[in-house]
Amino acid sequence: MKTSSAYLLVFHGSRDPRPAMAVTQLAALVQEKISQPAERLGSKSEFSPSLAVLEADNRVLVGTAALELAITPLHQQIEAFAQQAQSQGCNRLQIIPLFLLSGVHVKEDIPAAVAKVRSPIKLELKPHLGSYQGIKSLLSQQFADLSPQDRILLSHGSRRSGGNREVENLAAFFGAITAYWSIEPSLPQQIKSLIAQGSQKIAILPYFLFAGGITDAIEAQVFEVSQKHPNVNIFLGKSLGATGELAEIIVEEGCG
Known part of the structure; x- marks a missing residue:
């Protein structure tokens, strides 16, 4: 019997409507790419955050x-989508966590939700987005586009022991230093540190999936620091966003 898969992109959820809109756009891009001819993959309304289905x-x-x-718990959202998938002839559901870091959500919360699901079809929990090699390539290109000699990789930050190791390793790969939104060293602290060392051009790459309230606040921080240091060129990149490049990475490394 031929296996027919459906795909569920699990994101964090937010009161800000922009991430929900972006993940819907990303799902449409993933659908478009995964629905292309089979040989391509052979080489290897008002949004309801509880469930959005594209066919x-x-x-x-x-x-x-x-x-x-969300309106309903994650396991109920998965159950509803699995039933929808079965009714469309699918016999497998691949669940893809759209999380950049392997924190408590990836290691505990999502697996616990999946374990609660009473699914009529097979469930397969895939690795989280941040573990894909394509993400590193995408970030590398974004840093190259910004081009300054000094780099900051900005992440949310975790107070858990070892919780920032992934970000530290990623920053080292790019020749960047780290800054965090919720813990120290903060972005303003790291910018000021580089300026004190004589830096004239600084690139900041936010390691966030979608734009939202935090990225707005980051822009405000950068603007404030720039006003105080008009002779320093500070370049702020964008969050990953719902792009064709990101959808391509998800299809190639997450859907299979």
């Missing part, structure tokens, strides 16, 4: 679900 003519389904701040 292609060839019955490939791509949906989204929110871990937090």
